[in-house]
Structure formats: C-alpha cells, structure tokens
Amino acid sequence: MTGSDGPHREPGSDVRAAGSASERAREEEERAVEQALALVGGADRSSRSDRSGGSGEPPSRGRDTRGHRGPRDEDLDAGRSSNTHADRSRDPQAHRSSDPQAHRSSDSAPYDGRDNDPRDGRAASATAPAPGSEQPPLPDRALPGDPAKTSPPPPSWDRARAVAARAGRGGPPVTIRLPLDRAPGHVLAEALGALTDLPSFDTSAMDGWAVAGPGPWAFEAGAGLLAGRGPAAALPDGTAVRIATGARVPPETTAVIRSEHAHVDEARGLLHARRSVVTGQDIRPRGQECRSGEHLVPAGTVVTPAVLGLAAAAGYDALPVVPRPRVDILVLGDELLNAGLPHDGLIRDALGPMLGPWLRALGAEVSGARRLGDDAGALRDALASSDADLIVTTGGTAAGPVDHVHPVLDALGAELLVDGVAVRPGHPMLLARLSPDGPCLVGLPGNPLAAVSGLLTLAEPLLAGIAGRPAQDPYRALVHAEVHGHPHDTRLVPVVHRPGRAGGRDHVAPLRYNGPAMLRGIAAADGLAVVPPGGVRSGTEVEILDLPWAPATPWTEGCFT
Numbered sequence: 001m002t003g004s005d006g007p008h009r010e011p012g013s014d015v016r017a018a019g020s021a022s023e024r025a026r027e028e029e030e031r032a033v034e035q036a037l038a039l040v041g042g043a044d045r046s047s048r049s050d051r052s053g054g055s056g057e058p059p060s061r062g063r064d065t066r067g068h069r070g071p072r073d074e075d076l077d078a079g080r081s082s083n084t085h086a087d088r089s090r091d092p093q094a095h096r097s098s099d100p101q102a103h104r105s106s107d108s109a110p111y112d113g114r115d116n117d118p119r120d121g122r123a124a125s126a127t128a129p130a131p132g133s134e135q136p137p138l139p140d141r142a143l144p145g146d147p148a149k150t151s152p153p154p155p156s157w158d159r160a161r162a163v164a165a166r167a168g169r170g171g172p173p174v175t176i177r178l179p180l181d182r183a184p185g186h187v188l189a190e191a192l193g194a195l196t197d198l199p200s201f202d203t204s205a206m207d208g209w210a211v212a213g214p215g216p217w218a219f220e221a222g223a224g225l226l227a228g229r230g231p232a233a234a235l236p237d238g239t240a241v242r243i244a245t246g247a248r249v250p251p252e253t254t255a256v257i258r259s260e261h262a263h264v265d266e267a268r269g270l271l272h273a274r275r276s277v278v279t280g281q282d283i284r285p286r287g288q289e290c291r292s293g294e295h296l297v298p299a300g301t302v303v304t305p306a307v308l309g310l311a312a313a314a315g316y317d318a319l320p321v322v323p324r325p326r327v328d329i330l331v332l333g334d335e336l337l338n339a340g341l342p343h344d345g346l347i348r349d350a351l352g353p354m355l356g357p358w359l360r361a362l363g364a365e366v367s368g369a370r371r372l373g374d375d376a377g378a379l380r381d382a383l384a385s386s387d388a389d390l391i392v393t394t395g396g397t398a399a400g401p402v403d404h405v406h407p408v409l410d411a412l413g414a415e416l417l418v419d420g421v422a423v424r425p426g427h428p429m430l431l432a433r434l435s436p437d438g439p440c441l442v443g444l445p446g447n448p449l450a451a452v453s454g455l456l457t458l459a460e461p462l463l464a465g466i467a468g469r470p471a472q473d474p475y476r477a478l479v480h481a482e483v484h485g486h487p488h489d490t491r492l493v494p495v496v497h498r499p500g501r502a503g504g505r506d507h508v509a510p511l512r513y514n515g516p517a518m519l520r521g522i523a524a525a526d527g528l529a530v531v532p533p534g535g536v537r538s539g540t541e542v543e544i545l546d547l548p549w550a551p552a553t554p555w556t557e558g559c560f561t
Contacts, residue, residue: 154420154427157457157490157530163418164431164458167440168465177318180311183303185363186321187468192296192307195315198289202249203227205282208258209271210249213237216270225250240271249283256282290314300470302363322468324365328388329355332395333446334373334402350448350519351394355455359392361548362460363467374402383412388439389466392459395446397428405430405443414441418458422489425516426453431462447516453492456528456545476541477529478507483542485535494525495544508544526550 155163175189204210210225211217217240224242225232234251235241243249243256255277263272290296296310303311303319311319329352336349352369359366367388372378374396383391396405409416409432417440418431429450430443442459444451464471480498485491495508508529513520522528527550530543 154422155418157421157423157492160418160421160423160431160457161461164442165461165465165471167417167431167433168462168467171466173468174323175320176323177320179318180308180316183311183319183321184305184308186303186319186324187363188297188299188301188303188307188319189322189468190320191299192301192311192314192316192319194290194292194294194296196292197287198313199284199286201286202253203284204243204245204247204249204256205284206256206258207245208243208256208282209240209262210235210243210253210256211240211271211273211277212250212252212254213239215240215277216265216272218269219264219271220269253283254279258282300468302469322466324363325389325463325466326387327359327364327366327390327392327463328382328386329359329366329369330379330382330391330393331369331371332374332379332393332404336371336373338371351444351446351451354448354519355392355394355451358452358455358548359459359463362463363469364390364463374404376404376408379404380408380411383408383434383441386439390459390462391434391439391441392455393441393443394451395444397430397443397445409434409441421454421457423453423457424486424489424491425450426457426492427489429454429458431458445516448519449494449514449522450516452519452522453516456492472546474543477544478505479510479529479536479540479542480507480538481510482538483510483529483531483536485531485533488533490533491531491535492528492545493531494521495527495529496525497527508542 154160173189178186204225209217209219212235215238217238219240219242222242224244225247226244227246229247231248232241232250235253237252240257241250249256257271257273257277261274263274264270265272296314297307301307303321331349331352333349335346336352337346338349338352340348342348349371352371356366356369370382372382379393379396393405396403399406412434414432414434416430416432418429421427421429423429425447426445426449428443428445430441432441432443433439434441440462442454442462444454444459461471463469477497479495483491483493493514494511496511498507498509500506508527510529511521511525514522526547528545528547530545532542536542
C-alpha cells in the first residue's frame, strides 16, 4: 500500500538499487578505462567485443569500414596479414578518440586538400555514430599497441613500384619468334648477334672510280661496276674503273676517287685526281661495322624501326622476342556515360578512352575497355574468366557501398601485394595476384589523375617486368617553382620541360590543374615530378617520370601554368 510516507519498498530493494548503481558505476569506470587504454594502445579484443553489442562474440572479421579483410587467426599465426592491409587514409575514423584533436589524420595537416577528393576512393570515411549512441568498436584489424593486429602504414611510393616490378619478373620467361614485320614494339628475349660480317665484302662508299696504284690511270669506257653484281676481276696497277656506291670493290683496288674529285681526259683515256689520294679512301672494308657472331644489341631492347633495320642487315628473318603483355580493362561505375554531355549526376568516362592507348604506349596488347558498372557478380565473372596477363580496373578500390573490388578479390582468394600506397593522388590503388599462376590485377582509383598515378606507380613497372623491358632510368631535374608536398606521402605533379636561358640549366615547371579529378595539367605535361613529403623549394632537383610519348623538344604550357 501507499501513503504519505511514499511508495512501499520491497525488502532488500535498497540493497539492490545500491548494487545496480554500483554496477553502473563500475561499467562507466571500465568504459572510461577502455577508452583511455585505446588511446595509449592497451585495449584488448574481449573488452571491445563486449562493447560491440553485449553478446560476447568478437566483431565480424569480414570487410571493415576501410574496405579490407580483418585477419583470420591463421593469417596472423602465419604472419600473412600484411597481404590484406589497406591504406589507413580510407578510414579517417580509425584510431580516433572522442577528442577530434587527439588523433589527427595526415589529411588534416596543413595542405591544399585537393588530393582528398572522395572519388579517389568512394566513401572514404566511416559512418559517424548516431547522437547518443556508443562509439563504434575499433576495427578488428587496428588494435593500437598490438603489433600482430595493427594495420601497418601503406608502403612508400618507391617500395610499391619495386613490388610491382618484382611481380612482373616473377613468372618464367617466355620467348617467341616473330617475323620482322611483326616484331616492332616487342622486347628482344635474347641478345642480337650478327649472322654475317657487315659489310660482308669490301664495298665502295661513293660513286666514282676504283683505282689501283699511282695515277694517272688508264680506263675503259663503259658502265663500270654496279651494286649487286658478282665479283670483278682484279684491277691492274695504273688502271681505273667506274664504280657505284655499294658495288663490290675489285681485288687490288688502292682507293675510290669520288666523281667530283676526278678529271677525265676522254681524248687520252686517262683519269687524273684533283686531290691527293689516300690508300683505302672511300672504301668500306669487310667487317667494318661488325664481325659475324658479334653482339649488336642486348636482350631487353625494344625493337624499334632502327633495331629492325639492323637485324635485317645482319641476316635475320625473324627475331626472338617476349610476347607483349595482354591487358583487359574493366571500367566500374554506374555513374559513367560513354557519350554526350554530363547530366543528372552522370559524368563522362575519361578513363576508358585514355587507358587503352596509354597501356599500348607501355608495350601492352590491350583489349577494348569493358563497362561493368557497379556489379560485384559481373566483376567476379570477368576476373575469373580473363586470360590476360594483367587486368586493370577503374574505381571501386575503397570501402563505399558499391566499391566491390576488395570483396571480390577476397572471394576469389587473391593475394594482395600492394593495398594502398603513400602517394597523392591515387593512394587507394592496389595490386593483387588472382592466383599463384594467374593474372595480376591493378586497381586504379576512379579519379582520372589519381588513376594516372596508379598506372605509373604499379602498372608501368609491372608491365615492364612481364615484357622484359628495362626499368625507366631515373633522372633528376631542377624545378623552377616551389611545389607544395603532402605532409607524409609522395606527390606526383605534372611538369613540362623548359630549356635554360642565358646559359642556365634546363629545368621543369609544375603545371596547374593537378587535382586528382583533373586531366588538364597532365594533358600538357611531358613528365611527372616525384615530390617528396613536405614539398620542395624552387631550384631543388626532383626525380622525373617521363611520359611514354614525351616529345624531344619542350612543349609550351600556354594557359596551363
């Protein structure tokens, strides 16, 4: 019953209430301790699993908010978790406390921010918790202070390129023989040795007169010796005979006198030299260029038109070459248009038209770009059925709701060799091997210039390794402008070469419009400057990556600088 004294209390209710309050206090204290430990690296799996929903079950080991797999216990035990780590920058919520200043990401450092376009990796950040809800548990892959479970930072740009080059060289070498007309653009699988002496006999280097002994020389009227004819009789001393360029020189010939240096006395039948005659002049002796068996060009040389001509001269009908790498291009994204103007949230596909010619310029044999949209099943089928050496995808490399590249690679059991690179633009790029003997996949971000960055960071060295091409020789050039850098990552900035003025050194000038979604700068560039973290001052030397079609003379940048 109730009365003026207040509601009736059951016996022991005060004790239970006190116990509940104490329990809540302990829970609050434990939660505070857990949050503090999370900041300094002391949180454990069991405490986080309690917070994740009270069931006591560990958090899901499927794909976390950053778009890569949580480690299986066997992965951690075998030390294989490094193959599945992704770029931390795809989840700016990871490792953050309730204090927004406690764990500031690299993107929040002083920087122009243009390399953080969300199209670089769709849905780059995790969903914020609802007001009043508990903070979400830390991802299973990112326990601070636990080396076995903490995601490492993405590899440096240099490291990622080295991994890609090794992956390209990993397979057994393949050699095919192609007729000369099909060999251009391929890479020699073997050193090219001469099959004959060049020239294979003594020949005349000029139109004129072959003479023997001292002059003047008697001659007989007639056509003389022409190229392509058989051997002539020995030339007696004191005689001369007309000879054409490339004709076989008669035995005992002293020299060839050019037509313009000779005076012909038709009446007396004598030839006089207008200049002094030196023994052997204007005669190309046998073997002057090379002897049979001599190495002409090394293995790994690209068969250019000049190499093709040398091979033909040296006696080749076919050449041993490495097959061109075969590349499939898969364009992902429902928002892309193949034609017309952008409209209603749809944009033109810039990568489909660009990547094919670019990859061909890198020595690949490329199929036409194939549109898949945002369809995980279609992507999986395309990857499983491809017989290419390399598959290049565009977009879908981050952790958004329609970014299917990581889940499909997981489902196929692919090995992630590079998952995120410390480079801007393009940091969500990836390199995977679909199976031990299967093709490789290079996943490019969806932003156009970010995709170019991925192409040059991962695809170019990979293709060079597959094709047997030597790596691009690095070189450095002065940059005539201050170039801002990312606080922690390498930047690739389009540049154009400029000749030095008034005796100054040649240099490169950075181009504007170098944001990850922009192509206007790279369209005017002939190279990319590799800008280290922190940037460079004007007058500093930077490494330069030449574009495969870089002209021999500098371009003018017009309105692009």
